[in-house]
Amino acid sequence: MFDIDLWREIFQSINKNRTRSLLSGFTVAFAILLFAILFGLAKGLENTFAEAFNDDANNSIFIYSGMTTKANKGLQAGRRIQFKNEDFDYIKEEFSDKVQYITARIYRNVTATFRNEKNTYNVRAVHPDHQYLEMTLIKDGRYINQNDIDNSTKVVVIGRLVEEDLFLKTTALGKYINLNGIQYKVVGVFTDEGNDNEERIIYMPITTAQRIYGNNDYIDQINLTYNPEMDYDQAIGFGRTITEKMKDRFDVASSDQRAIRIQNMAEANKGVGQMTSALGIIILIIGFGTLIAGVVGISNIMIFIVKERTKEIGIRKALGATPKSIVSIILIESIIITAIAGYVGLLLGMGILEWAGPMLETYFIKDPSVKPSLIIGATITLILAGAIAGYLPAKKASKIKPIVALRDD
Amino acid sequence: MLTINKLHKSYPIGDSSLHVLKGIDLSVKEGEMVAIMGSSGSGKSTLLNIIGMLDEADEGEYILDGVPIKNLTEKKAAIYRNKFLGFIFQSFNLINYKNALENVALPLYYQGMKRSERQEKAIFHLEKVGLKDWAHHLPNELSGGQKQRVAIARALAANPKLLLADEPTGALDTKTSYEIMEFIQQLNDEGKTILMVTHEEDIANMCKRIVRLRDGVIMEDTFVEQVRAEQYV
Numbered sequence: 001m002f003d004i005d006l007w008r009e010i011f012q013s014i015n016k017n018r019t020r021s022l023l024s025g026f027t028v029a030f031a032i033l034l035f036a037i038l039f040g041l042a043k044g045l046e047n048t049f050a051e052a053f054n055d056d057a058n059n060s061i062f063i064y065s066g067m068t069t070k071a072n073k074g075l076q077a078g079r080r081i082q083f084k085n086e087d088f089d090y091i092k093e094e095f096s097d098k099v100q101y102i103t104a105r106i107y108r109n110v111t112a113t114f115r116n117e118k119n120t121y122n123v124r125a126v127h128p129d130h131q132y133l134e135m136t137l138i139k140d141g142r143y144i145n146q147n148d149i150d151n152s153t154k155v156v157v158i159g160r161l162v163e164e165d166l167f168l169k170t171t172a173l174g175k176y177i178n179l180n181g182i183q184y185k186v187v188g189v190f191t192d193e194g195n196d197n198e199e200r201i202i203y204m205p206i207t208t209a210q211r212i213y214g215n216n217d218y219i220d221q222i223n224l225t226y227n228p229e230m231d232y233d234q235a236i237g238f239g240r241t242i243t244e245k246m247k248d249r250f251d252v253a254s255s256d257q258r259a260i261r262i263q264n265m266a267e268a269n270k271g272v273g274q275m276t277s278a279l280g281i282i283i284l285i286i287g288f289g290t291l292i293a294g295v296v297g298i299s300n301i302m303i304f305i306v307k308e309r310t311k312e313i314g315i316r317k318a319l320g321a322t323p324k325s326i327v328s329i330i331l332i333e334s335i336i337i338t339a340i341a342g343y344v345g346l347l348l349g350m351g352i353l354e355w356a357g358p359m360l361e362t363y364f365i366k367d368p369s370v371k372p373s374l375i376i377g378a379t380i381t382l383i384l385a386g387a388i389a390g391y392l393p394a395k396k397a398s399k400i401k402p403i404v405a406l407r408d409d
Numbered sequence: 410m411l412t413i414n415k416l417h418k419s420y421p422i423g424d425s426s427l428h429v430l431k432g433i434d435l436s437v438k439e440g441e442m443v444a445i446m447g448s449s450g451s452g453k454s455t456l457l458n459i460i461g462m463l464d465e466a467d468e469g470e471y472i473l474d475g476v477p478i479k480n481l482t483e484k485k486a487a488i489y490r491n492k493f494l495g496f497i498f499q500s501f502n503l504i505n506y507k508n509a510l511e512n513v514a515l516p517l518y519y520q521g522m523k524r525s526e527r528q529e530k531a532i533f534h535l536e537k538v539g540l541k542d543w544a545h546h547l548p549n550e551l552s553g554g555q556k557q558r559v560a561i562a563r564a565l566a567a568n569p570k571l572l573l574a575d576e577p578t579g580a581l582d583t584k585t586s587y588e589i590m591e592f593i594q595q596l597n598d599e600g601k602t603i604l605m606v607t608h609e610e611d612i613a614n615m616c617k618r619i620v621r622l623r624d625g626v627i628m629e630d631t632f633v634e635q636v637r638a639e640q641y642v
Contacts, residue, residue, distance in 0.1 A: 005518060016506035315502045318463060320491020320519035320567070322484045398483075403463040406502060 006325075010333050017305075024301035025341030028385070031294030032342045032378070035287035036349025039374065042283045044360060046276045059100070060133055061239050062263040063091075063222040063246065072253035081250050081259050085210075085217040090249070091224070091242065098227050098238050101129035104219040106209045110179040112202065114166040121162060123179070123202045125209030133223050134192065136203075140173045141188035148205035155208075157188035159199035182212065226266070232273065235266035295338075295385045302334050302393035306400075313397050314405020323398035330397045334390025335383055342382035410602055411437040411460070411571065416469035418455055429455045431625035433469070437604065439570075442597040442635070444613035445606045447622035453606045454575060456622070460604060461494055461573045462486045474570055491519050495564030499576035501556040503548040509535060509559045510544040516567040534562040538592065554585035561592065565601075572596065574605040578612055584642075590615045591638035611636070 014021045065081040088104045106125040111118065130136070131143045139160060148155055156177060163172040163186075172186045184204065192198035210217055226235045243262050244254065252259040306313070313326055418430040429452045437443055447453040458464035459471065462478060471478045473493055481489065495516075496502075503512045513531040522530070535541050538558040540551075548556055557577060564572055577593065578586035590612060597603050597617075605616060613619050614636045621629040 005524060009518075012506070012511075311502070312504050315504060316515070316519075317487065318461070318490060318496050318502075319516040319563070320487050322487040322519075324484070325519070401463070403458050406463070406498065 006328060006332070010329060010336065013329070013333060014336065020301070020305060020308075021337055024298050024305070025337045025344070027297030027301075027341075028294040028338050028382075029341040029345035029348070031290040031297075032345030032382070033349045033352075034290050036346050037352060038283050038287055040349065040353040041360075042276075042279050043371075044357070045279065049272050049276060058265050058269055059225045059228050059235065060265045061224050061226060061235075061242065063224075063242065064261045064263070065221075065250075066258045066261060068252055068256055068259040070253040070256045072256070073251045075251055079259075081252065083219045083222060085219065087246070087249065088219060088222055091222060091246075094245065095238070095242070098230065100225040100227050101132045102222070102224040103127035103130035103133055104206055105130070105221040105223060106206060106213070106218070107220050108209065108213060110202070112162070112166060113178045114172075114175070117166040117168065119162075119165050121200055121202050123156075123204060123209070125204050125206040127206055130203070130223070133225055134198075136190045136192055139189045139191050140171065141186070143188055143190070144203055144205050149207050152207040152211050153205060154182065154184045155187045155205065156184040157190055157203040158186055159201050160189060160191045161196060161199040162202060163189050165200075232266045232270035236264060236270065239264035239266065291381070291385060295389045298334060298338055298386070298389040299392060302330065302390055303396065306330060306393045306397040309397070310400055310405045313400050314402040317400070317402040318406065326398045326400075327394040330394035331387060331390040334393070335386030338386030338389060339379070339382045342378065342385070346378055410439045410441070410474060411435075411604075412470070412472045413460075414470040416456075416459065416466050416471065418452075418459065418464070418466050418468075429625050430459075430466070433622075433625075433627060435620065435627065435630075437602065439602050440597070440600055441618060442594070442603045442616045443605065443618045443620060444616035445604065445620045445622060446608060446610075446613050448608070450624075451622040452625045453622050457573055457575055457604065457606045460571075461496060462490050487519070491516060491567060493570050495567065495569035495572045497557070497560050497564050497572065497574040497577045499579035501548070501553075501560045501580070503556055503559060503563075505548050508545050508547050509540060509551070509562075512548070512559055513563045513566050516563060520567060530566060531562075534566050535559070537565070538562045552585075553581050554588055557581065557585075557589050558592065561589075561596075565596070570602065572601055572603045574603065576607055577605060578607070578609065586612065587638045587641040591642055594635070594638055 063083075065083050068075070068077050068079045068081065071077045083104070085104070088102070092099065092102050103126045108123040108125070109120060110123050111120050124130070126144060127149060128144050128146055131138075136143065136157075138157075141157070143157055144155070147153070156179070158172060158177065166172070166177065167175070172189055175186055176183045177186055178184075179202070190199075190203075206219065210219075226238055230238065239262050243260055246252075246260045247254055247256065250259065313321075316326065413433055413435040416430055416433040416435075417428070419426045419428040421427075433452075433456060435456075445453045445456060455464065459466050460473075462481065465481070473489075476489070478489070503509075504515070507515070510528065510531050513534055514527040517527040517530055532541060532544060535544050538561055540555060540558055540562070543551060543555060543559075548559070551559065557580075561577075572593075574593070578589055581589060586609075593603060593605075594615060603616075605612075607613050614633060615638050616633070617635050618630070618632045620627055
C-alpha cells in the first residue's frame with residue numbers, strides 16, 4: 001500500500017531536521033564508502049592477477065624433456081629424452097577427454113630476409129591448436145591449418161613486428177619471405193597481448209619444420225590445455241598422470257626430476273585463486289563490520305531521535321495516531337536515511353575509485369571498480385540495514401505513553 | 410454523555426503505591442461545561458487523563474457516549490481518542506516543525522481523510538478561531554494566545570464529542586486567558602461538552618459547574634452561575 005501522506009510526513013520530518021538526518025546518515029555513508037573502496041581495491045588486485053595470466057591460456061600444461069639424472073631399468077643416467085610425433089599422438093589419444101587443445105612445438109632460430117631488410121627471429125613450428133593456447137590474435141589472413149600440416153606446405157604466420165621490421169610500411173600478406181635461404185609464403189599476420197617479443201615470432205607448420213630441419217619426426221615440447229571443466233585439483237592430478245605415463249614410456253625413474261618436466265598452470269592458478277578468495281573473504285568481513293558499525297550508529301541516533309521526539313509522538317498519539325503509524329514513520333525514516341546515505345557513500349566510493357584507479361596501477365591494482373550487481377545487493381542490504389537500525393527505536397517509540405510524553409517538565 | 414463509577418487509580422512509588430483516585434463518581438451530560446478544581450496532588454489531572462484515555466483506571470467503570478472504556482488495545486484507544494475527544498493542553502503541544510494549518514489537519518490525517526478535504530476543514534477551523542491569515546506560520550512565530558487558539562482549532566478539527574482542557578490558560582496572561590475563555594464559552598454555547606482542569610477560581614467560575622477534588626475524592630460538586638468572559642475583554 002502506497003500512502004502518499006505517510007511519505008509526506010516522513011519527508012517533512014527529515015527535511016525539518018536536516019542536521020540530525022545528515023548526522024545519522026553520515027555514519028552509513030562513510031561505512032559504505034569504505035566498503036566500496038575496499039571492494040574496488042580487491043577487485044583491482046584480482047584484475048592484476050587475471051591479467052598476468054591473460055597472455056596465455058590459463059589452463060595450459062607444458063611438457064618438456066631433458067636429460068635423465070638417474071639410472072633406470074639398465075639404462076644409464078645422462079640419457080637425452082627426445083619427444084617424437086608418436087608421443088604427441090599418444091597424449092592426444094590417451095587423454096582425449098581431458099585435453100582441450102594440444103600442440104607440439106619445435107624451436108629454431110632463423111635469419112629472415114625480404115628484399116633489402118634482414119633480421120633474426122625465433123621460429124616456432126606448431127600445430128593449429130597452438131593459436132588457442134597462446135591466444136594469438138590474427139590481424140590479417142589466417143593461422144596454420146590442418147591442410148598445412150598434412151601437406152607440409154611452406155607457409156608462415158608472422159608477428160606484427162616482423163611485418164613492421166621487414167615489410168616496412170607495406171603489407172606482408174601473400175608475399176614470400178626468405179628464411180635461411182628457403183622461400184615461405186606469408187599467409188597470416190598476428191598480434192599478441194603479451195610483450196613485444198611475442199610479436200617477433202614466426203609460426204610455421206610443424207611437419208614443414210620437421211622435413212626441412214633434419215627430416216625427422218622430433219619435437220621439442222608439447223603444450224596442451226586441459227578441459228576447463230576440471231577443477232584445479234583434478235587438473236593438478238591430470239598433470240601428474242601425464243608425467244607418470246611419459247616417464248613410463250621413456251623408462252625414466254619415477255624419482256627423476258629432470259628427464260620429463262611439466263609446468264601446470266593449475267598449480268599457480270590454485271594459489272592465486274586461494275589468495276584472491278581469502279582476500280575476498282577478508283574484505284567481506286571488514287566491509288560487513290563497517291556496515292554493522294554504521295547500522296549501530298544509525299540505530300543509536302534513531303533512539304536519540306525518538307527520545308527527542310517523545311513529546312511529538314505523545315501529541316500524535318493523543319490526536320489518534322495508532323502504534324502502527326508511529327512504527328511506520330520511524331522505520332521508514334530510518335530506511336530512507338540509510339538508503340540515501342548509503343547510496344551517497346557508494347557513489348562517492350565509485351567516484352574515488354574511478355579517479356584514483358589510473359594512479360594505482362603501479363601498486364598492482366588494475367581497473368578497480370564496483371560491479372553493477374553489487375549495487376543491487378547493496379540496495380537490498382541498505383534497506384535491510386535501515387530496517388534493522390530503525391526497528392528497536394520504532395518499537396520504543398510505539399510504546400511511548402502519551403501521558404508520560406505530555407507531562408509538562 | 411459520560412459516566413464514571415467508583416473509579417480508583419494508584420501509582421507505584423518504590424515499594425509502596427500512591428492511591429491517587431479513591432472512588433470517583435461523576436456524570437456529565439451533553440452541553441455541560443465542567444471545571445475540575447483542586448490543589449496539586451488532588452488527582453484532578455489523573456482524572457482528566459483517564460477520561461482522555463491517556464491513562465487507564467485500576468478499578469471502576471467509565472462509559473463515554475454509551476461505550477464502556479475498558480481494556481482497550483492501543484489501537485482502539487487511538488481510534489476512540491481520535492473520534493470522541495479533543496485535547497487542549499496548558500503548554501499547547503503543537504508540533505513545532507509543522508505550521509498552524511498542518512497542526513490543525515493532523516487529527517484529520519489520522520482519521521484517514523483525504524488531503525484536500527483536510528486542508529479545507531483545517532482552514533475552516535482556523536478561520537473560526539480567527540487565525541486564517543496565520544495558517545502558514547510555524548508555532549514559534551505565534552503568540553501564546555494564538556498558539557492556544559491553534560490548539561483549540563486542532564481539538565475541534567475532528568469534531569469530537571467531548572473537549573478536554575488541562576489548564577488551558579495556565580501559560581497565558583490574564584487578558585489572553587479571558588480571550589481564550591471567551592472562545593471556549595462560545596464553543597459551549599454552540600453545544601460542545603467541555604471538561605476543564607484548572608486551579609484558578611476566576612477561570613472556574615466561567616464554567617457552569619465546578620467539581621472540587623481533594624485527596625482523590627470529590628469534595629464538592631456544584632452548579633454555578635456562569636461568569637461571561639467577554640465583559641473582561
